[in-house]
Amino acid sequence: xxxxxxxxxxxxxxxxxxxxxxxxxxxxxxxxxxxxxxxxxxxxxxxxxxxxxxxxxxxxxxxxxxxxxxxxxxxxxxxxxxxxxxxxxxxxxxxxxxxxxxxxxxxxxxxxxxxxxxxxxxxxxxxxxxxxxxxxxxxxxxxxxxxxxxxxxxxxxxxxxxxxxxxxxxxxxxxxxxxxxxxxxxxxxxxxxxxxxxxxxxxxxxxxxxxxxxxxxxxxxxxxxxxxxxxxxxxxxxxxxxxxxxxxxxxxxxxxxxxxxxxxxxxxxxxxxxxxxxxxxxxxxxxxxxxxxxxxxxxxxxxxxxxxxxxxxxxxxxxxxxxxxxxxxxxxxxxxxxxxxxxxxxxxxxxxxxxxxxxxxxxxxxxxxxxxxxxxxxxxxxxxxxxxxxxxxxxxxxxxxxxxxxxxxxxxxxxxxxxxxxxxxxxxxxxxxxxxxxxxxxxxxxxxxxxxxxxxxxxxxxxxxxxxxxx
Amino acid sequence: xxxxxxxxxxxxxxxxxxxxxxxxxxxxxxxxxxxxxxxxxxxxxxxxxxxxxxxxxxxxxxxxxxxxxxxxxxxxxxxxxxxxxxxxxxxxxxxxxxxxxxxxxxxxxxxxxxxxxxxxxxxxxxxxxxxxxxxxxxxxxxxxxxxxx
Numbered sequence: 001x002x003x004x005x006x007x008x009x010x011x012x013x014x015x016x017x018x019x020x021x022x023x024x025x026x027x028x029x030x031x032x033x034x035x036x037x038x039x040x041x042x043x044x045x046x047x048x049x050x051x052x053x054x055x056x057x058x059x060x061x062x063x064x065x066x067x068x069x070x071x072x073x074x075x076x077x078x079x080x081x082x083x084x085x086x087x088x089x090x091x092x093x094x095x096x097x098x099x100x101x102x103x104x105x106x107x108x109x110x111x112x113x114x115x116x117x118x119x120x121x122x123x124x125x126x127x128x129x130x131x132x133x134x135x136x137x138x139x140x141x142x143x144x145x146x147x148x149x150x151x152x153x154x155x156x157x158x159x160x161x162x163x164x165x166x167x168x169x170x171x172x173x174x175x176x177x178x179x180x181x182x183x184x185x186x187x188x189x190x191x192x193x194x195x196x197x198x199x200x201x202x203x204x205x206x207x208x209x210x211x212x213x214x215x216x217x218x219x220x221x222x223x224x225x226x227x228x229x230x231x232x233x234x235x236x237x238x239x240x241x242x243x244x245x246x247x248x249x250x251x252x253x254x255x256x257x258x259x260x261x262x263x264x265x266x267x268x269x270x271x272x273x274x275x276x277x278x279x280x281x282x283x284x285x286x287x288x289x290x291x292x293x294x295x296x297x298x299x300x301x302x303x304x305x306x307x308x309x310x311x312x313x314x315x316x317x318x319x320x321x322x323x324x325x326x327x328x329x330x331x332x333x334x335x336x337x338x339x340x341x342x343x344x345x346x347x348x349x350x351x352x353x354x355x356x357x358x359x360x361x362x363x364x365x366x367x368x369x370x371x372x373x374x375x376x377x378x379x380x381x382x383x384x385x386x387x388x389x390x391x392x393x394x395x396x397x398x399x400x401x402x403x404x405x406x407x408x409x410x411x412x413x414x415x416x417x418x419x420x421x422x423x424x425x426x427x428x429x430x431x432x433x434x435x436x437x438x439x440x441x442x443x444x445x446x447x448x449x450x451x452x453x454x455x456x457x458x459x460x461x462x463x464x465x466x467x468x469x470x471x
Numbered sequence: 472x473x474x475x476x477x478x479x480x481x482x483x484x485x486x487x488x489x490x491x492x493x494x495x496x497x498x499x500x501x502x503x504x505x506x507x508x509x510x511x512x513x514x515x516x517x518x519x520x521x522x523x524x525x526x527x528x529x530x531x532x533x534x535x536x537x538x539x540x541x542x543x544x545x546x547x548x549x550x551x552x553x554x555x556x557x558x559x560x561x562x563x564x565x566x567x568x569x570x571x572x573x574x575x576x577x578x579x580x581x582x583x584x585x586x587x588x589x590x591x592x593x594x595x596x597x598x599x600x601x602x603x604x605x606x607x608x609x610x611x612x613x614x615x616x617x618x619x620x
Contacts, residue, residue, distance in 0.1 A: 033546070033584070034546070036582060037582060037583045037584030037585060038579075038580075038581060038582060038583060038584070038585045041577070041585040041587075042577070042585070042587055045535075045536075045585070045587050046535065046536050046544070046546050046547075046584070047532045047533075047534075047535025047536045047544070047546075048532075048535070050535050050536075050544055050546070051532065051535055110530070110531060110532045111530045111531050111589065114529075114530040115530075119530065123526060123529065125529055125530065125532075126528065126529025126530055126531070126532050126533070126534065127529065127534065128534050128535075128542060128543050128544070131532060131535070162478075162482075184529075186517065186521070186522035186525060187512060187514055187517055188512075188525060188539075188540075188602075188605075188606055188609070189508060189511070189512040189609055190504065190508070190512075191525075192540065192542065193500075193503070193504070228478055231478055232476070232477070232478040232481045233481075235478065235481035235482045235484070235485045236481045236484070236485075238485055238489075239481065239484045239485035239488050239489065242485070242488065242489035242492060242493075243488040243489065243492055246489070246492040246493060246495075246496045247492055247495065247496060247499075249496070253503075254612060254614070255540055255541055255611045255612055255614035255615075256540045256541075256542065256609075256611060257508060257511055257512050257540075257609050257610065257611055258503045258507065258508065258511075259503060259507035259508075259511065260612060261499075262503075263612065265499070329614060329616060330616060332541040332614065332615075333538045333540075333541030333542060333543070333545060333549065334545065335545060337545070338545055408619050409615070409616050409617065409619075410616070411617065412617060413617040413618040413619070414618075416617045416618075416619045417619065418548075418619050419547070419548040419549065419619060419620060420548070420584075422619075423584075
């Protein structure tokens with residue numbers, strides 16, 4: 001760690017991981033409710049548990065991105081953070097507001113929550129992923145603006161690297177697109193259309209810039225490959241992401257009202273959306289093959305490779321599986337969607353945050369060469385348990401989805417099974433998914449355990465070829 | 472990548488490509504919203520009551536279990552076509568059905584998925600029913616494939 005102020009990333013990472021654990025716990029509750037319908041009813045109805053599960057994910061990823069940014073930007077800019085105090089204040093504001101919102105979901109009836117937070121004045125609640133009370137949405141906007149101010153002041157006074165520029169561009173995009181969360185017209189088709197400006201243009205747009213920048217940064221550090229080479233790759237990857245992903249939004253416009261030309265535009269462009277993820281795989285493996293040093297933090301290297309591969313599988317392959325309009329006509333809003341959602345979020349965004357945590361946290365704890373071998377082995381067990389479990393969760397949900405489409409969607413009216421009858425028929429897949437979910441939780445516990453193993457790796461860094469230039 | 476392909480070329484593809492596609496997306500959005508949608512979402516029937524019904528839908532987080540036009544959660548049935556499925560396309564039948572349904576919740580059948588009772592007033596149930604009826608008439612390229620949603 002070159003700059004003392006980078007250390008402010010630590011509370012962000014810790015809080016992110018705490019929320020991650022909460023997310024998985026509620027995931028297990030949901031998984032059980034899928035098969036034991038009245039589990040925890042009426043204390044925690046499904047809709048509440050789901051809201052907690054998805055909102056925790058979004059909030060902890062934001063904490064992760066912010067931690068990553070506070071760690072990366074000063075080092076890239078070669079200067080101290082503009083205001084560590086502001087970063088600490090915003091941390092507590094965001095942590096308290098986030099916690100209160102989640103507690104509100106759990107302990108206050110949703111309609112009452114809408115009432116007491118005066119949703120009437122500016123109705124924004126009750127839409128998928130945007131369930132937060134309007135006041136929380138305003139809070140998120142203010143925290144992000146303060147965060148961007150802090151980060152940009154830092155970046156502007158120092159060295160301007162491509163990693164910093166791409167990262168901050170992605171974060172500005174995140175902030176700007178968040179504004180659409182406040183637009184909720186009475187016309188449902190318009191509401192849905194612009195709702196995707198937040199949801200799609202985040203995860204299949206600007207978040208890919210953030211992911212690309214973090215991956216590039218970690219690869220520069222771990223492999224010692226010339227920055228010029230890595231930056232060129234980064235530009236090509238994000239170019240592909242935006243060229244395919246922006247019009248690719250059209251794959252959400254098939255069945256919610258917009259005109260038919262979106263069937264073509266959405267199909268063609270989103271069919272190309274796997275490209276940037278495929279390039280990330282090539283990029284990561286290429287850089288690692290061309291490495292000029294063997295960094296002793298093997299666990300971070302594993303996460304970096306893992307996120308590229310799993311993002312390609314989850315976002316790329318599982319996205320492509322159901323993105324063509326003639327296929328999507330039958331799979332839209334089925335368990336296939338859930339399968340894709342799980343692996344894509346885990347592969348792309350969960351794993352990229354865990355990658356930077358794996359790289360940066362040992363350094364912040366005074367272990368520049370990474371954790372001890374034992375700790376790394378335990379961390380890698382966590383990696384494999386969680387990742388393999390997620391593969392199985394995805395496969396089981398895909399099985400459930402295929403059967404659901406076969407029973408409920410493909411037959412004519414009158415012959416097709418009803419939604420609930422179909423659910424009974426695919427329950428076995430839900431049980432299997434629940435078991436895989438329990439293994440995921442076990443993996444998370446193992447992963448957490450790795451943080452409590454003392455010691456650091458030996459500084460035996462083997463340099464191949466000429467010493468890396470100032471990275 | 473070949474050495475002839477320089478970083479500044481990559482940057483120009485990124486800047487030019489994303490600028491072009493942002494502008495194209497904005498143009499398509501304008502066309503969709505201004506020209507195409509008014510003919511597809513029957514907004515001439517978008518009454519105050521429909522909007523009130525949408526707020527009932529939102530304030531009770533219905534999308535946390537159900538999907539609407541395929542979006543939402545997948546725990547409970549699709550509702551964009553429930554007007555046709557349960558109301559047989561008839562407003563009065565559907566109103567009566569909705570009233571009976573909402574007041575019968577939860578079923579409390581052991582082991583079955585439970586829908587909470589949201590304690591809606593008769594007026595709120597009517598607004599919600601009108602909202603779902605309006606939604607069922609949006610031109611959504613004939614989705615879902617059959618009546619089961």
